[in-house]
Amino acid sequence: MDLSFLVDKEYNQTYLDERSYLADNIDGFGITMAILYLVVCILGLAGNSLVIVAILKLDKMTSSTTVYILNLALADGLFMVGLPFIASQNFQKHWIFGDMACKVVMVLDGINQFTSVYCLTVMSIxxxxxxxxxxxxxxxxxxxxxxxxxxxxxxxxxxxxxxMALHFSSIGGQCIPNLVSDAWWLGTLTYTFFTGFALPFMVMTVAYTALLLTLRSKRIRAIAPHKQSQRLERQVTKMVVAVVVVFGMCWLPFYTFNFCSLYQSDLVQIFAKAFEFVVLLSYSWSCANPILYACLSDTFKGHFRTLLCQGNNLYPSIHNNTEQYDLHDTGTENTN
Structure with a gap:
């Protein structure tokens, strides 16, 4: 289930005195959060669009790796589309787009968020x-x-x-879920936590741990370890740690706050503001992947430089070498 739609709307209904909080005047915090939402949205759209163009123009989806990266970037980019609606509601303390738009935004939000997580999980395998x-x-x-x-x-x-997404409604002025009962909401949170975070995180951790152990075992067994194999292990280790840590840091606080919301009874406005920041953090994960590619993948560094410096022909054959030695790019690929 889409995390962003859980969080954002949820706090307005589950653990806030809605009328007192929504009646607050727009202050420095509200303006700051609106700016941060805008920055994350722009970075996410720009970064993921660059990844998509790089794959379609330079790689032509000639490997399974880049097919998964393309779908990950597409899901992350589309995930950003719902961010202005969320930011508008938080800033104005009111949903102005109508009930149907509420359901549509939440459905699309959920599809893109879960697809992004699942693509990253499959990529680890x-x-x-x-x-x-x-x-x-x-x-x-x-x-x-x-x-x-x-x-x-x-x-x-x-x-x-x-x-779950269809349970959202804007009746009452906020795009929030219509809670059947506390037990239903606890079940929904538990379900989304395991399907959208715990199980994918476990699969990624197991797959990447097995990968690192296998690479280290191969290097140790080698009579004369090649410098290229050592470089491969270092690159994979850095990317693995980065991917898993960033995923956990962006999503674990979101789920933690969701479960805490069931028992929150005081410090309402402080908790709500912290929750709003946690929602933004969960969205920021979708603009983190292109940054990881740019910083840790030699292939995507070349792709991005080629696109951003059209007159520079430093990487004339980069599209023929999309599976080099890093986490997302390996030596041999069947392109049938």
Whole structure:
């Protein structure tokens, strides 16, 4: 289920005295948060758009890796589309777009957020297969298989979030879920926590740990370890740690605040403001992935430089080498 739609609206209904909080005048905090929402939205759209253009123009989706990255960037970019609606409600303390728009925004928000998480999870498995035993898993890592898996992830995300997202309504002036009962809300939070965070986080951790252990074992067994294999292990380690840590830092506070909201009875406005920041943090995860690519992936560094410096032909053959030695790019790929 889409986290952002849980948080943002939820705090207005579950643990706030809604009328007193929503009646507050717009202050420095509100203006600051509106600016931060705008910055995250612009960075997320720009960064993910750059990734999409780089893949379509320079890579042509010639590997399973870039198929997954394309779908991840697409989901992250579309996830940003709902951010102005959330920011508007937080800033004005009122939903002005109507009940149907509330449901549509929440459904699209949920699909894109869950698809983003699931793509990143599948990528962790894909990276293990590519670097641990590329020949053995080659037939499972073709662009065609990756496209089928990606299509399934979008469909699965829709099925996962649709029943919950449709519970949102703007009746009463806020786009928030219509809570059936406290038990229903606790069940919803638990369900979204496990499907949208705990299980994906566990899969990523297991896959990346197994990958690092396999790479280290291969290097130790080698009679004369090659510098390239050592470089590969260092790059993979940095990217793995970055991906897992950033994912946990952006989403764990969100779920923690959601569960705390069930028992929050005092410090209402302080808690609500902190929760608003946590929502922004969860959205910021979707603009973190392009930054990780740019900082830690040699291939995407080349792609971005090629796109941003059109007159510079420093990377004339980068599109033929999209599976180099980093977390998202490995040596051999079947392009059938």
């Amino acid at each position: 894909d990276r293990y297969m590519a670097l641990a035993d590329p020949l053995r898993f080659a037939r499972w890592r073709t662009p065609r298989i990756a496209k089928i898996v990606s299509a399934f992830l979008w469909l699965f995300s829709l099925i996962t979030i649709l029943p």
